[in-house]
Amino acid sequence: MSPATFERKAPTEHERELLAKSGRLLPCGVRNASFTPELAMVIRDARGSRITDCSGNEYIDYLLGSGPMFLGHAHPSVVKAVRAQLEKGTAYLMISEPAIRLGEAIVEAVPCAEQVSFHGSGSEATFFAMRLARAHRERDKVLKFEGAYHGMGDAVLMSTQWTRQPADFPEAVPDSAGIPGHVRHDVLIAPFNDIETTTAIVEKHANELACVIVEPLHRTIPPRDGFLEALRQVTAHYGIPLIFDEVVTGFRLAYGGAQELYGVTPDLCALGKTISGGHPLGVVCGREEIMSHAAPERMFSGGYVRLTGTFSGNPVSCAAALAILEELKKPGFYEAVNARGRRLRAGLESLLQATGLPAQVVGEATVFQPWFTREALVDHRSALTADSGRNRKFVDLLLRRGIVKAHEKFFVSAAHSDEDVEITLAALEEALAELRESESAPPPTTAPRARG
Template identity: 35%
Template sequence: GHRHPEIEAAIKARSELGWMFGIHTTSQMKLATLLHEASPCAERVVFCNSGTEATMYAIRAARGFTGRERIAIFDGAYHGAHDWGMWAADPSSSRDAPDKVPMGRGVPRALAELVLMLPYRNRAAFDLIRENADSLALVLVEGVQSSNPQPLAGEFLRELAEVCRSCGVLFGIDEVITGFRLAYGGAQERFGVTPDLAAYGKVLGGGLPVGAIAGRADVMEVFTGLGARNGIFSGGTFSGNPLTMEAGAAAVGHLKAHPEIYANLEQRGDRLARKINDYCQSRQLPVQMKNVGSMFHLFFQRESIDSMRDVTAPNVRAEKAFYLHALNRGVLVPGTQRAFLSAAHGESEIDELIAVFTASLDDVQAEGLFA
């Protein structure tokens, strides 16, 4: 939620001591220790300023460690706004071996040769990794795709990790969204999988800008500097600033002290999705809600969705009308349609969401937009 008293107190206390020094502080050690304890892979931790920076540095670290330049990502994924993450599957290409296209203008097409696009939750991805293993530095995957939250994501992650290890390719999980959300230990804890590298952001900063790279000690050694063996450059004036570190430590510390938060989020997210899906099925509405715990996404189509390649003909008019009706009833859903519950959402807020969503769906149906 907003203005949590423990986080607000931590920010105020730190601000009285100063918040920008450009050097390492004990505040970094406080948050790094919490991340080390929570994340199965976090033998070492490096802080940066955002999730985008975290995935960017994870990719650079993998290249420095392996000496290889190519990376692999999955269709439907989002790994930040740097050029390496701004690629999508070409919808006209093969589902088992998708080609890729840039996400908008400004992404150099020359980089395409260094990015391998893999099909999400499709075993054909494993064959592509094996075929390209000699050139791949890293296979990067979201703990759960926020664009497509699938309950069986964990089964795929575990098998993917084994394929990468058998091929000698580093395996990375983008925990920018799933870290400290799906469980205290993120997707790693929830699904029982340990990557070589992980990227963090969002929850870790307690509401302030943050990013972090965590991973195996030997891989993370590349961050010791350009003079080190396989050393890479990393840095940032505000990376690990004490204001963010104290806010993050307060947020993560609260989550550690209150593990019941995760059971509550899981139950409430599942209840919301179940009620909306039951309502849509009872009225034969071409709408479905996908969720994993507190992550949820509404899709305005009847056809089943396994990967984002299955989102073929969404009813955009109905979708826009639904969100406008929900807004008019006091519920704001992000324009990306990727939505999340927080610990501040209790049972009464879930009841309100269900009432607003079902009433808004009725409005859309009455307007004939589902025809």
């Protein structure tokens, strides 16, 4: 496949029927790669770096299930491990050997991890990390950064908005109807990468704060030199637990995640996505002093935190995770995938530059994002200057050339080959040329509207 040979087949009748049914039955619609109805698709299967729709169109996939497929889709050793576990049963509630072995592997890998708890998703992991911190500090308020996404919990679905005006710091703005009105009063919002403002908020509210939660790579915006260190310092000074949300960065930026790459160790960490390669799993890990609030012995001595669920420590997800960690530990794994990611990113950067459009790429080697703005990207408000309409067009132009990407990130996997990168760069070149052309063309002349 190349962009020259990729010709998107029109949806078959079967796919059209499925799309119509989904429109009727699934009100939130399951995510599509494009907002353009004409480009809607239903996925049939995925393998390696490729994903195929029900009409037989095969795309190179940089969405990767929103990040978890770091080894690519249906990796043979993961499929083998999952198949073997399926034969042994899929849910016990009681603890199993895969869960214990995975706990041990996480403690070895993640700098802050002394103890571990298992959950069903990244949203659950951030939710339970904050509950642990609240119990430990005996305080309720949470400080999060504007624009940071920590999943669907009521307390964190605040001030991630793209469509509304932000409020003055530290006021929180709920991002969804249905969140009880009182919740936002327990949430404080700070600007990422601005340590002066953040410190002032922490100092003012130190006695009310249960924790500070941060994506160490804020969406795709890297921390400024010294920002995470200073955040660590001020939270440690007041004894406020610092939570790293490493649902995206854990095991992706490095085997020990962002805390290894950036050299800053939080008190607690939430993991998801990459660790289990698309199998439902969320993880909280961190200092024993805080994690041990979940120990049943505390049930009668106070401070006990309930953390369990039907899928906690699910043996299939844990077996998948163990197989994935074996692959990630192979010598040269990160060097190879990072090199491929950097090559794609550098190519994207120079193609964007050649268009003369205001644009830049930010992020790390295997997770990065093009932004159509010249403004230095340091936080949510600078990201709001980007031209989202142009980005939408760009995503559609790529999809028409056989490349699937979210409206935000490019996720690169170990399954993306050099040939995939070549094909993608050629598609990017064509898509950007068309984008440029469409914008320099005079607007279509329209007949004056009849008054009626």
